[in-house]
Structures are given as C-alpha cells and as structure tokens.
Amino acid sequence: DTAVSQTPKYLVTQMGNDKSIKCEQNLGHDTMYWYKQDSKKFLKIMFSYNNKELIINETVPNRFSPKSPDKAHLNLHINSLELGDSAVYFCASRLQQGVTQYFGPGTRLTVL
C-alpha cells in the first residue's frame, strides 16, 4: 500500500557513469516533483511535472533529465555523474488542486 515509492533506495556508482532513479505513486496524483537533499540536509526543488508536462526546472545542470512516461511515474536520469551529485533524492506527488506534497522514502546516491 506504498503511496510514493522510489527505486533503488541506495545507489553507489563511479564518477562519469549514467544512472536512473525511478519514482511511482499510486495516489492518483497528477503533479510530481524531484527534490535534492544535500549532505547538510538542505532540500531544494529540482523539477516538477504536471500530467507529464514539465512545469518547473530549477536551474539544474542538463546532465539531469527527468522523464514522465505517465502521470503516475517520474524518473530521473543523470548523465556523467560527478562527486557533487552525491545526495539523497526525494520524489513527491500532489493532487493538482491540492496543497500537500507526499514524499517518497528517498534514494541515497553516492558517487565515488
């Protein structure tokens, strides 16, 4: 009965690799987000999609490419990983007319 799920939970990889993180929500929401939490616990919005359409892109390097195959899924692909990409990435979702965002458990990415 998981509401917002992310895979994988942990991801360890080498610099220069390409990796993807997947997010799925079964809440029937139509707006989804990616947030990045750095090592100091600071959280910042990266992207938002509404009904598969990109509506927020917060000056994120173009090595990061979100993809929304349908409104229940929002994946994050990262090319040419750098050390500074190490962080916890959270997916969240919201009903378009709603206010509250519901967060997934996070994916801890470690770039070596």
Add this chain to the structure above:
Amino acid sequence: AQSVTQLGSHVSVSEGALVLLRCNYSSSVPPYLFWYVQYPNQGLQLLLKYTTGATLVKGINGFEAEFKKSETSFHLTKPSAHMSDAAEYFCAVSPPEAAGNKLTFGGGTRVLVKP
C-alpha cells in the same frame, strides 16, 4: 522569491519538556506554510499545514503551529516531548497560486530528546 529561516539547527530538550521550533519566512504574499518531519533514513512526513482560516493549526503527534502574519512566523510547538520526537524538522512555504506549487524549505532543525 520566497525564503525560510529556521532558528537553531539543533535543539535539545528533556523528555516531557516543551518543544519549540522557530520558523520565519519571507514572501511577497502570504504563502501556504508547512512543517514536515524526517526520521533517520526516511522520507518527509507532513506534520501540519496552514493555508487559510484559523491561524492555530493542530497536526499529528501532538504538534501545533501558529501563523503570525505580522511576525511572518510559523513556529512549531509540542507541550511535552517524547523520545520518539527525535528527528529532523523542516519548515516550508509554497506560493498560494496553484501553478507549480513548489516547496521552499528552511535549513531544518534537529531535535534531540534527553531522557
């Protein structure tokens, strides 16, 4: 642009004592306000939110917060701390208009509860 300031990155309280976490925001229009809690190695869980109406809002786990427009504050309180309250707490704001509705977070406050 919106911003959120949480005073105190760490707060230590004794079990049974009052918990007070401070949050001040900056916004050109009164925003929606949220408190989220993050337990170790977990995602964020909504504690409570303010959108409109009564300025004192009650949330889960005995927490409440009061929106004070004149002070641009949304401080979080709990009368009696429990060991299970040890976690990281985040104050966040979002613009009242529906488009995007992105959350802007404060830096977080880690709460330590002493027995």
